[in-house]
Amino acid sequence: xxxxxxxxxxxxxxxxxxxxxxxxxxxxELADEKTVYINVMSSPGSGKTSTILRIVEQLKLSHKVGVLxxxxxxxxxxxxxxxxxIPSIQLHTGGMCHxxxxxxxxxxxxxxxxxxxxxxLENVGNLVCPAEFDTGANINLVIxxxxxxxxxxxxxxxxxxxxxxxxxNKIDAMEAFxxxxxxxxxxxxxxxxxxxxxxxxxxxxxxxxxxxWLHEQADALLA
Amino acid sequence: xxxxxxxxxxxxxxxxxxxxxxxxxxxxELADEKTVYINVMSSPGSGKTSTILRIVEQLKLSHKVGVLxxxxxxxxxxxxxxxxxIPSIQLHTGGMCHxxxxxxxxxxxxxxxxxxxxxxLENVGNLVCPAEFDTGANINLVIxxxxxxxxxxxxxxxxxxxxxxxxxNKIDAMEAFxxxxxxxxxxxxxxxxxxxxxxxxxxxxxxxxxxxWLHEQADALLA
Numbered sequence: 194x195x196x197x198x199x200x201x202x203x204x205x206x207x208x209x210x211x212x213x214x215x216x217x218x219x220x221x222e223l224a225d226e227k228t229v230y231i232n233v234m235s236s237p238g239s240g241k242t243s244t245i246l247r248i249v250e251q252l253k254l255s256h257k258v259g260v261l262x263x264x265x266x267x268x269x270x271x272x273x274x275x276x277x278x279i280p281s282i283q284l285h286t287g288g289m290c291h292x293x294x295x296x297x298x299x300x301x302x303x304x305x306x307x308x309x310x311x312x313x314l315e316n317v318g319n320l321v322c323p324a325e326f327d328t329g330a331n332i333n334l335v336i337x338x339x340x341x342x343x344x345x346x347x348x349x350x351x352x353x354x355x356x357x358x359x360x361x362n363k364i365d366a367m368e369a370f371x372x373x374x375x376x377x378x379x380x381x382x383x384x385x386x387x388x389x390x391x392x393x394x395x396x397x398x399x400x401x402x403x404x405x406w407l408h409e410q411a412d413a414l415l416a
Numbered sequence: 417x418x419x420x421x422x423x424x425x426x427x428x429x430x431x432x433x434x435x436x437x438x439x440x441x442x443x444x445e446l447a448d449e450k451t452v453y454i455n456v457m458s459s460p461g462s463g464k465t466s467t468i469l470r471i472v473e474q475l476k477l478s479h480k481v482g483v484l485x486x487x488x489x490x491x492x493x494x495x496x497x498x499x500x501x502i503p504s505i506q507l508h509t510g511g512m513c514h515x516x517x518x519x520x521x522x523x524x525x526x527x528x529x530x531x532x533x534x535x536x537l538e539n540v541g542n543l544v545c546p547a548e549f550d551t552g553a554n555i556n557l558v559i560x561x562x563x564x565x566x567x568x569x570x571x572x573x574x575x576x577x578x579x580x581x582x583x584x585n586k587i588d589a590m591e592a593f594x595x596x597x598x599x600x601x602x603x604x605x606x607x608x609x610x611x612x613x614x615x616x617x618x619x620x621x622x623x624x625x626x627x628x629w630l631h632e633q634a635d636a637l638l639a
Contacts, residue, residue, distance in 0.1 A: 236459040237543045237572060238564025265544060267570040288574070290513065290544040318571065320460045321488060321513040321542050340563040340586060341461025347490040348541065349460060351511070363563060366592045 199268060199275065201283040202303050204296045212326055216294035219301075219329030226307040229411045230297070230314065232330035234352065237318030239338040240362040242270045243394035245313055249279050251404035256310035256411065261300045263292055263317050270315060280304065290322040294329040311411055320345070324352040331414050332407070335387075338363040339370050343377035346384050353384035357410075360403060365393040422491060422498065424506045425526050427519045435549055439517035442524075442552030449530040452634045453520070453537065455553035457575065460541030462561040463585040465493045466617035468536055472502050474627035479533035479634065484523045486515055486540050493538060503527065513545040517552040534634055543568070547575040554637050555630070558610075561586040562593050566600035569607050576607035580633075583626060588616040 223230050235241050245260060252258050259280040262270040265288060274281035284300050286292065292300075297314065306312050314330065316323045335356035337345055340363060346353040353359065359381055361374070378389055388406065392399035446453050458464050468483060475481050482503040485493040488511060497504035507523050509515065515523075520537065529535050537553065539546045558579035560568055563586060569576040576582065582604055584597070601612055611629065615622035 236461060236541070236564075237568055238459060238561070264571050266573050267567075269567055269570060288548070290542075317544065318459070319513075319542055319544050321540060322545060325511070338461070338563060340561060340589065341459075344490075344492055345460055347492060348487050350489050366563065366589065369589045369592055 199271060199283065200303070201268060201285060202300060203285050203287060204292070204299055212293045216327035216329040219294045219298055220331065223301070223306065223329065223331070227415055228306045228309055229311045229332070229414045230301070230330045231311065231332045231334055231407070232314045232316055232328045233334045233336065234316045234323045235318060235336035235338070236320050236341060239318070239336045239341065240394045241315050241318065241336055242273055244336055244360060244362055244392065245315055246273070246277060247394050247397060247400045248404055248407060249313065251400065252311055252408060252411070253279070255408065257308065258311045258313065259304045259306070259309045261304060261312060261314045263315060265317060280309070286317060290317055290319050291326045292316055292323070292328050293326040297328045310415065320349040320352045324355045332357045332410055334358050334360060336360045336362050339366050339372045343372050343374070343380060346377070346380035350384050353381055356385050356387045358387050358406065359385070359389045361389065361391045362394055364391050364398060365396050422494060422506065423526070424491060424508060425523060426508050426510060427515070427522055435516045439550035439552040442517045442521055443554065446524070446529065446552065446554070450638055451529045451532055452534045452555070452637045453524070453553045454534065454555045454557055454630070455537045455539055455551045456557045456559065457539045457546045458541060458559035458561070459543050459564060462541070462559045462564065463617045464538050464541065464559055465496055467559055467583060467585055467615065468538055469496070469500060470617050470620060470623045471627055471630060472536065474623065475534055475631060475634070476502070478631065480531065481534045481536065482527045482529070482532045484527060484535060484537045486538060488540060503532070509540060513540055513542050514549045515539055515546065515551050516549040520551045533638065543572040543575045547578045555580045555633055557581050557583060559583045559585050562589050562595045566595050566597070566603060569603035573607050576604055579608050579610045581610050581629065582608070582612045584612065584614045585617055587614050587621060588619050
């Protein structure tokens with residue numbers, strides 16, 4: 194599928210009471226169509242878009258990849274993706290602070306997930322609510338950026354407990370901030386056993402390792 | 417009132433259907449007891465706590481000030497406030513991503529607002545949900561930090577439209593990031609006419625001006 198023009202989808206709030214069951218159903222549907230679904234969550238401004246760009250650069254060498262950009266409003270991120278030649282659509286959540294499984298399904302249908310190997314969702318920037326709703330993703334990737342501080346897993350434990358992989362972004366700015374990587378890893382370990390990768394989407398440092406890990410996970414899911 | 421020991425309050429979800437009316441009622445109650453209530457909102461890690469510390473340093477010279485620290489979990493910020501001799505209590509929202517007027521009222525009662533001139537609420541770190549609920553505050557102060565990027569008002573317009581004052585923090589890190597102050601001010605102007613202050617809670621730059629503005633606003637409200 195080629196998406197070269199800006200497409201904005203207004204997601205409808207889902208009426209399903211049991212989102213967890215619907216998320217399991219979506220995961221089965223995606224397994225049947227051989228699509229891996231990655232849900233990227235973080236605060237606003239942690240560098241979700243630029244990290245996804247870096248990851249896609251790597252993954253697209255071997256896989257067909259598309260990106261769903263969820264926002265309350267705006268379309269800047271989708272324009273960025275499209276300008277890099279990455280199939281992408283803009284999702285507007287109608288003010289909602291998160292996506293659930295049915296909203297995911299609407300978006301996956303629009304981007305044509307059956308023709309893609311990997312779909313990456315850039316969730317709404319928010320360390321609270323998106324953690325409460327299973328999107329049906331195979332991999333929850335949580336980004337924290339260095340300027341936000343190493344204490345954040347203590348304040349947003351649910352988000353970190355839902356992470357399958359934790360990415361610390363903006364390590365190029367490490368010197369300007371009081372961020373202790375060992376303390377951060379200890380704080381993460383209180384919530385999850387997920388691996389922690391340290392990257393800079395700005396310089397590309399650490400991205401290869403993260404991409405390789407995602408590649409392995411995707412291949413295992415697609416096998 | 418002296419608060420030297422850590423006190424954690426579990427806020428109860430309110431049952432009121434009409435939060436807006438309740439917020440107006442709370443504002444009247446606070447006006448009667450001559451207390452100004454300031455609601456500080458931002459993403460996680462934008463520097464709410466350190467900015468509040470700087471502001472209180474200044475305001476406490478002329479006013480009795482207390483701080484309410486709202487978090488999903490944890491108590492690090494309240495410990496920071498108490499260690500600086502600032503009356504403060506920790507609020508746990510029970511997983512909720514925001515505070516409403518009735519939750520504010522519970523917290524104000526616990527900190528003893530009638531004995532204070534100014535109470536500052538550090539809301540849950542979140543650029544989405546807290547904007548949807550009037551806390552009954554007199555002043556909504558929205559912080560954005562330089563590393564988050566100058567495009568955030570485009571993505572979180574409701575939050576910026578609710579701001580009575582916008583504070584850009586971490587200007588000491590300006591050189592490490594692609595943050596255009598003019599573009600940011602243009603983006604803010606699409607949402608609100610609120611003044612924009614540029615500060616560094618780390619170095620103290622710009623804090624005096626912000627403190628003076630808040631001082632003036634408080635005095636006008638207390639008059």
